[in-house]
Amino acid sequence: MFEQLVVGMLNGFVWGMIAALIAIGLTLVFGVLRIVNAAHGEFYLLGALIAWLFSLKFNFWAALFVAPLIVGFAGIAIERGILRPIEDNPIITLIVTLGLMLIIQQSALIIFGGAPQRVKLPIPDLIQIFGYTYPVYRFVVTIIAGIVLILLWIFLYKTNLGMLARASQADRELAMMMGVDVNYVYMITFGIGAALAALAGVLAAPIVTVFFLMGIDALILSFIITIVGGLGSVKGTFLAAILIGEVEGIVSVFASPIIARVVSLLILCVVLVIKPTGMWGEGD
Amino acid sequence: MRWKRRQIAGILAIILIGIAGIIAPPYIRYLLTQILIFGIFAIAFDLLFGYTGLLSLGHAMFFGIGAYGAALSMIHFHVNIFVAILIGIVIGTLFSVGIGAVCIRMRDVFFLILTFIFSLIIYLVSLDFVWLTGGDDGINFERPELKILTFKLSLYDEYVRYYFVLIIFLISYLIIYKISNSPTGLAFKAIRENEDLAKALGYDVSLLKLKSFVLSGLFASLAGAIYSLSFGYANAELMSLDISLRVIVWTLFGGAGTLIGPVIGTGILTYVFDVISSITRNHPIILGILLIAVMVKFKGGLYNLADHLYNLTLERVSR
Numbered sequence: 164m165f166e167q168l169v170v171g172m173l174n175g176f177v178w179g180m181i182a183a184l185i186a187i188g189l190t191l192v193f194g195v196l197r198i199v200n201a202a203h204g205e206f207y208l209l210g211a212l213i214a215w216l217f218s219l220k221f222n223f224w225a226a227l228f229v230a231p232l233i234v235g236f237a238g239i240a241i242e243r244g245i246l247r248p249i250e251d252n253p254i255i256t257l258i259v260t261l262g263l264m265l266i267i268q269q270s271a272l273i274i275f276g277g278a279p280q281r282v283k284l285p286i287p288d289l290i291q292i293f294g295y296t297y298p299v300y301r302f303v304v305t306i307i308a309g310i311v312l313i314l315l316w317i318f319l320y321k322t323n324l325g326m327l328a329r330a331s332q333a334d335r336e337l338a339m340m341m342g343v344d345v346n347y348v349y350m351i352t353f354g355i356g357a358a359l360a361a362l363a364g365v366l367a368a369p370i371v372t373v374f375f376l377m378g379i380d381a382l383i384l385s386f387i388i389t390i391v392g393g394l395g396s397v398k399g400t401f402l403a404a405i406l407i408g409e410v411e412g413i414v415s416v417f418a419s420p421i422i423a424r425v426v427s428l429l430i431l432c433v434v435l436v437i438k439p440t441g442m443w444g445e446g447d
Numbered sequence: 448m449r450w451k452r453r454q455i456a457g458i459l460a461i462i463l464i465g466i467a468g469i470i471a472p473p474y475i476r477y478l479l480t481q482i483l484i485f486g487i488f489a490i491a492f493d494l495l496f497g498y499t500g501l502l503s504l505g506h507a508m509f510f511g512i513g514a515y516g517a518a519l520s521m522i523h524f525h526v527n528i529f530v531a532i533l534i535g536i537v538i539g540t541l542f543s544v545g546i547g548a549v550c551i552r553m554r555d556v557f558f559l560i561l562t563f564i565f566s567l568i569i570y571l572v573s574l575d576f577v578w579l580t581g582g583d584d585g586i587n588f589e590r591p592e593l594k595i596l597t598f599k600l601s602l603y604d605e606y607v608r609y610y611f612v613l614i615i616f617l618i619s620y621l622i623i624y625k626i627s628n629s630p631t632g633l634a635f636k637a638i639r640e641n642e643d644l645a646k647a648l649g650y651d652v653s654l655l656k657l658k659s660f661v662l663s664g665l666f667a668s669l670a671g672a673i674y675s676l677s678f679g680y681a682n683a684e685l686m687s688l689d690i691s692l693r694v695i696v697w698t699l700f701g702g703a704g705t706l707i708g709p710v711i712g713t714g715i716l717t718y719v720f721d722v723i724s725s726i727t728r729n730h731p732i733i734l735g736i737l738l739i740a741v742m743v744k745f746k747g748g749l750y751n752l753a754d755h756l757y758n759l760t761l762e763r764v765s766r
Contacts, residue, residue: 199556201563245739253556254502258742261504261692265735273729379688383567386560394557421575428568432549435561439552 166293167416173292175412176405177301177370180308183404184363186385187315187397188356194332194395195352198246199253201260203385204378205267206357209234210364211373212275215282223285223369227307230365231358238357239350250349264378272375279372304366311362312401315355319397328352332395387427391434393444402443457707461617468609478721480609482714483616484674485697489709490623491666492694497704498627499659500639501551504559505566506667506694508546511573511686513539513668514675515580518588521676527593528600532672539668540661547660551653554642566691573683585682608677615673619666624706626662635659639704692734693720699741 189203210230217226241263249255286303289296319325330338331348339345363381371377384407392403407427414423434442467479488510495501517535520526526534550561573580580586592601602608626632634655637645646652675681684690693716701712716737724730 199560249742254559255742257504257556257559258502258695259739262735262738262742265692265731265738269729269732269735379567383564386564390557390560419575421571424568425572428564431564435549435552 166295168413169293170295170297171412171416172409173297173301173412174415175409177305177408178412179405179408180305180312181363181367181370182381182384182388182408183312183401184308184359184366185381186388186392186400186404187312188359188363189385190389190392190395190397190400191328191359192353192356193253193389194397195328196242196246196250196349197253197256198250198353199257199260200356201257201382202241202263202267203260203356203360204380204382205264205271206234206238206360206378207364207367207381208268208271208375208378209237210361211282211368211371211377212271212364213361214365214368215280215373218282218285218368223282226365227362230361234361235354235358239354241357242350242353246353247346264382268375268378275375277375279374281372282368284369300369304370307366308363311359315359315397318355324348324351383424384427387431390441391431393441396441396443399441399443403441464613468606468613473605476605476609478718480605480612480677482717483612484670484677485694485713485717486710487616487619487673488667488670489694489697489701489713490620490706491663491670493698493703493706493709494623494627494635494666495659495663496695496698497706497709498632498639499635499656500642501656501659502559502695503550503660503663503691504563504695505569505688505691506562506663507686507688507690508566508569509539509543509664509667510671510674510690511570511681511683512542513671514681514685515573515671516668517672518586518675518681519579521590522586522588525591528590528602528676529593531676532669535672535675536665536669539671540665543661543664543668544657547657547664551656551660563688566686567688570683570686570688573686580681580683582683585680585684587680590676590679602677602679612673612677615669619669620706620710623662623666627706631655631658689731689734692738696734696737696741700737 185203185207188206189200192198192200192203210226213230213233214223214226217223217229245259245263246256249259284298284300286298286300288299290299291297317325319329327338327343327348328351330341330343331345331352335345338348360381388403388407389400391407392399392401407430410430411420411423411427414426438444464479464483468476471479488506492503492506495503495506513535515535516538517531520534521531546562546565550558550565553561574582576582590602592599592603594600600607600611602611627635634645634650637648637650638652638655638659642652645655671685674685697712697716698709699712700716701710702708720730720733723733
């Protein structure tokens with residue numbers, strides 16, 4: 164029992180780190196652009212699809228760099244082409260991105276087919292933990308995700324552009340008056356958000372099955388995480404990701420993953436009743 | 448003058464739909480039955496969205512819960528048609544009270560996200576609990592006929608089914624129409640126009656929102672119950688995101704906040720979708736494009752467009 168719990172917690176932590184990448188992308192885009200991006204899960208799907216293609220034809224590790232680049236630029240194109248006129252109205256952006264979600268999802272179905280695909284573990288080594296074999300790859304995933312999160316923190320808090328992004332988040336008009344090129348900041352932020360989701364998709368591909376509906380699953384999870392953590396708050400989103408990841412990891416030891424998701428939903432309800440702005444949110 | 452015109456148009460439409468039940472070919476009759484059921488769903492949605500200004504992204508959950516409530520009670524407790532409908536409504540309403548109480552705590556886009564999460568998780572649960580719901584394949588069931596004096600109400604008879612659905616549609620429409628014009632309905636509109644002002648005027652905004660949510664959930668589950676009873680099956684797809692998004696498109700396309708607009712939108716788009724899905728399996732793409740189109744380009748909806756054109760021609764003629 165104890166051994167199972169430890170493995171469950173370990174799984175939960177790995178998932179929490181991957182989910183943090185996806186959810187922080189979502190929260191950044193919402194905080195800065197006021198876009199609730201329902202197509203965010205599809206960036207994760209695209210990342211996973213690229214990882215699958217690369218591991219078949221070329222090299223899995225290359226996807227780690229290529230997927231965020233491709234998807235990041237695709238995100239920028241979507242932001243400039245479709246979302247620019249409706250930014251700052253979260254409700255309309257949510258509906259429009261839902262439309263985008265369906266389009267990307269169905270395109271993936273048409274191009275790649277509906278069969279679930281498995282990606283071979285890029286690091287085949289296994290280690291023993293309390294009698295359970297555990298893939299080394301999952302530790303590597305955690306380390307890579309951790310490095311990316313630290314880089315993101317440096318970007319947001321130690322670079323000029325990151326400061327401008329935070330300024331645009333705090334007050335768009337004021338930032339514009341101070342001469343910030345808000346449109347440029349928006350473009351970069353959306354690109355980074357999309358790239359983070361794609362990176363999470365690449366990392367997750369060998370752990371989960373690659374399937375055209377996987378984006379929805381990621382979207383639900385990251386919505387729960389961002390609301391529990393406080394939508395718009397990067398730190399809150401990270402902490403909530405680890406929390407929800409752990410909860411789902413532990414519950415999954417005893418019950419099916421779907422029950423674990425229901426438990427997360429209940430946590431969300433409790434948090435909302437106690438503190439509607441989320442556990443680490445900064446108020447309305 | 449305006450009032451009279453609408454009255455006449457309404458009665459004409461009812462007569463036409465009534466006659467269509469007899470003379471239409473079976474395919475059209477089947478489609479019309481479906482449209483009337485989805486029409487109930489659309490007006491239920493319009494009460495919440497068009498009148499109260501609360502956009503639910505997961506309204507199919509109540510449709511699906513109503514459908515399963517009626518289906519499962521008929522399978523396991525062998526109740527008659529009306530009791531099955533009642534059970535479907537009661538279960539759907541209970542769910543809408545619980546879910547509504549949480550969702551209305553959040554404003555604006557957060558309300559949308561919450562309804563979205565709830566409906567998707569309920570959908571996933573219904574896919575997973577195959578022993579109860581039949582999952583993706585769903586459940587088929589027998590619908591014993593009900594004797595009312597000398598008349599046999601059998602939902603296997605497509606004529607009986609058509610008029611049964613039509614009558615329930617008309618009753619639901621009338622009730623929701625009455626609600627929307629009652630003081631409560633006007634208070635709903637006040638919330639839609641300016642929530643803070645409504646609060647300042649002394650309205651209990653939270654309670655009114657919950658009322659609107661529950662009423663809408665009630666009629667959505669009624670529509671679901673009639674759907675499963677009419678066609679003898681229920682599956683998880685009935686509460687999928689696909690259906691939730693369709694009702695939004697129907698309503699926006701027809702014109703939100705007009706009650707009859709969403710029904711017209713439902714009629715046109717259900718037919719269009721039926722045609723499209725017979726051509727391609729990837730019809731959600733069309734749904735996606737429509738969603739973007741109605742949101743960005745087509746905000747007033749068909750009804751307002753028609754109304755606008757009508758008034759324009761009227762002005763020209765009278766000049």
